[in-house]
Amino acid sequence: MKRLLDIEFHKFKYSKSSKILTIIYLVIVILLMFTGLIQVDINGFKGSLSDLGIFNFPYIWHLSTYMVSFLKIFIAIVIVSLTANEYSNRTLKQNLIDGLSKKELILSKLYLAITLALLTTMIVFIASLTLGLFYSDYLEIGIVFSKMEYLPAFFISHLMFFCFCLFAGVLVKRSAFALGLIGVWWILELVIRGLSSFIDFKYELDTWNVIQHILPLESASLLIKEPFTKISIVQGGIEQLTQGQYIKDYGVSLINVATSMVWSFLFIFWSYKILKSRDL
Amino acid sequence: MKTILEIKNLSKNYSGLKAVDNVSFKIEKGHVYGILGPNGSGKSTTLGMVLNVVNPTSGSYEWFEGTTTNHDALKRIGAIIERPNFYPSMTAVQNLELVCKIKNIPKDKIEEKLTVVDLLSRRHSPFSTYSLGMKQRLAIASALLNDPEILILDEPTNGLDPQGIRKIRDIIQEIAKSGTTILLASHLLDEVEKVCTHVIVLRQGKTLYCGAVDEMNHNHGVVHLDSVNRDGLFDFLKGQPYAVSVKEEMEGFKVVLNQPVDLGAINAAAFEKNISLNKLFLKKQSLEDQFIQLTNHN
Numbered sequence: 321m322k323r324l325l326d327i328e329f330h331k332f333k334y335s336k337s338s339k340i341l342t343i344i345y346l347v348i349v350i351l352l353m354f355t356g357l358i359q360v361d362i363n364g365f366k367g368s369l370s371d372l373g374i375f376n377f378p379y380i381w382h383l384s385t386y387m388v389s390f391l392k393i394f395i396a397i398v399i400v401s402l403t404a405n406e407y408s409n410r411t412l413k414q415n416l417i418d419g420l421s422k423k424e425l426i427l428s429k430l431y432l433a434i435t436l437a438l439l440t441t442m443i444v445f446i447a448s449l450t451l452g453l454f455y456s457d458y459l460e461i462g463i464v465f466s467k468m469e470y471l472p473a474f475f476i477s478h479l480m481f482f483c484f485c486l487f488a489g490v491l492v493k494r495s496a497f498a499l500g501l502i503g504v505w506w507i508l509e510l511v512i513r514g515l516s517s518f519i520d521f522k523y524e525l526d527t528w529n530v531i532q533h534i535l536p537l538e539s540a541s542l543l544i545k546e547p548f549t550k551i552s553i554v555q556g557g558i559e560q561l562t563q564g565q566y567i568k569d570y571g572v573s574l575i576n577v578a579t580s581m582v583w584s585f586l587f588i589f590w591s592y593k594i595l596k597s598r599d600l
Numbered sequence: 601m602k603t604i605l606e607i608k609n610l611s612k613n614y615s616g617l618k619a620v621d622n623v624s625f626k627i628e629k630g631h632v633y634g635i636l637g638p639n640g641s642g643k644s645t646t647l648g649m650v651l652n653v654v655n656p657t658s659g660s661y662e663w664f665e666g667t668t669t670n671h672d673a674l675k676r677i678g679a680i681i682e683r684p685n686f687y688p689s690m691t692a693v694q695n696l697e698l699v700c701k702i703k704n705i706p707k708d709k710i711e712e713k714l715t716v717v718d719l720l721s722r723r724h725s726p727f728s729t730y731s732l733g734m735k736q737r738l739a740i741a742s743a744l745l746n747d748p749e750i751l752i753l754d755e756p757t758n759g760l761d762p763q764g765i766r767k768i769r770d771i772i773q774e775i776a777k778s779g780t781t782i783l784l785a786s787h788l789l790d791e792v793e794k795v796c797t798h799v800i801v802l803r804q805g806k807t808l809y810c811g812a813v814d815e816m817n818h819n820h821g822v823v824h825l826d827s828v829n830r831d832g833l834f835d836f837l838k839g840q841p842y843a844v845s846v847k848e849e850m851e852g853f854k855v856v857l858n859q860p861v862d863l864g865a866i867n868a869a870a871f872e873k874n875i876s877l878n879k880l881f882l883k884k885q886s887l888e889d890q891f892i893q894l895t896n897h898n
Binding site: 334 | 685
């Protein structure tokens with residue numbers, strides 16, 4: 321395992337696109353940390369975003385994992401290009417000739433995906449902790465390290481997405497097309513959502529409630545639900561509008577964890593099958 | 601003798617087309633083998649199969665008498681397929697370091713092998729800045745990193761300029777001299793003739809011949825002779841048991857042989873008949889002639 325990681329990080333380290341995209345990722349994360357200083361004026365409230373209490377522990381864990389999740393596309397591009405370029409540079413063929421087995425090849429890519437998912441989780445952990453220590457109103461250890469299930473959820477949703485990227489790279493062999501495929505798949509999920517919502521509306525069914533937990537991207541995005549309606553000021557606003565109490569479960573549900581794990585496994589398994597059956 | 605690779609009834613079909621059809625041969629340690637055949641005769645596909653990048657339709661192959669798994673066997677060989685494949689943004693050294701990691705060998709031979717192929721001065725330039733000849737030489741350095749038990753080269757001089765071809769050939773000859781087993785696929789006959797002791801001839805995916813170069817056609821070459829007394833010489837030659845045919849040409853007689861001959865004995869026998877020769881030499885049939893003959897016969 322150490323050897324395979326070593327091989328994969330050698331490729332990662334000396335690839336221009338991966339360097340640039342990783343730097344962009346880090347820069348955006350750091351910029352996001354400064355949003356606490358932004359001055360806002362909503363609903364009669366004046367002050368900086370941090371005064372809203374959004375950087376309070378443990379809420380910060382939820383907010384930051386949700387926000388940083390959007391940036392995973394940068395790391396995804398790295399994985400797609402590292403995988404697809406192995407085909408276009410024909411280095412995949414050379415790796416096999418040099419004595420890497422097809423299984424080792426997929427495993428090394430999987431280890432890279434796991435490591436990058438771990439690293440991004442670490443980054444979001446450190447960033448949230450720093451932000452919280454600066455702005456949070458509560459600094460008791462018990463509160464600081466509570467409700468942290470969003471971090472493992474962040475890891476799992478990233479891992480699933482990276483495995484998807486790996487699979488796309490192996491399947492279509494060209495990075496641009498592979499990214500296209502991911503885009504098309506995302507649109508397809510939106511179309512499915514539209515259709516099933518329409519059916520639900522027309523026949524008074526509840527299909528979307530089932531399907532959303534099956535589709536890979538949708539179920540991964542459900543791992544960390546939107547945190548905004550949790551903010552008291554926003555919640556208050558909604559309750560004012562609807563004249564009722566606003567209740568929502570913001571927790572990480574196990575069904576989505578399970579779905580993401582199954583998809584990760586399937587993507588890796590299919591990548592291996594494709595690689596094994598294909599002539600290079 | 602130690603067998604390095606044994607191929608048994610290997611076949612590969614590409615949607616109905618038989619690229620490789622029931623090919624069997626053995627590679628033994630210490631020889632230099634050439635795989636000959638026109639373009640599209642299945643050379644690269646055969647090599648691709650034994651190198652684990654093309655899945656065989658049927659048949660099998662065995663590295664090192666089956667003592668190791670296929671991908672571990674590949675760590676002990678060095679192979680270059682068609683064109684050099686490296687990571688464009690990495691330098692020569694970085695690329696070779698990666699190969700060392702894959703083959704699980706120490707990195708201390710990188711400089712030595714780069715010296716062999718004359719690339720030491722460019723070792724820190726990115727691969728993408730190399731000329732084709734340099735890329736091909738880097739590929740050879742990479743294949744030599746593990747001091748391989750067999751070196752497999754598929755069209756190593758393809759697309760190179762004359763200097764590049766010469767350089768690669770010199771390197772191959774140098775390696776062959778050191779006793780490394782080599783398997784060289786090429787459609788360039790003189791290339792194979794210069795270095796190979798054994799040949800495997802393929803045509804349309806079938807093996808036509810597999811064995812030593814000299815025994816390819818049970819052919820012993822041609823003797824060229826001339827004398828002032830041409831009539832006498834003609835009578836003399838017609839009576840000789842080794843002469844298959846005697847043909848008069850501008851520069852003298854051309855005698856096709858059916859057995860090995862001793863030129864000294866021929867000279868002495870002619871002199872006994874009062875014919876003094878002013879020309880006498882043996883010419884082996886070129887691999888090209890043999891190859892054409894072989895592919896025409898079958």
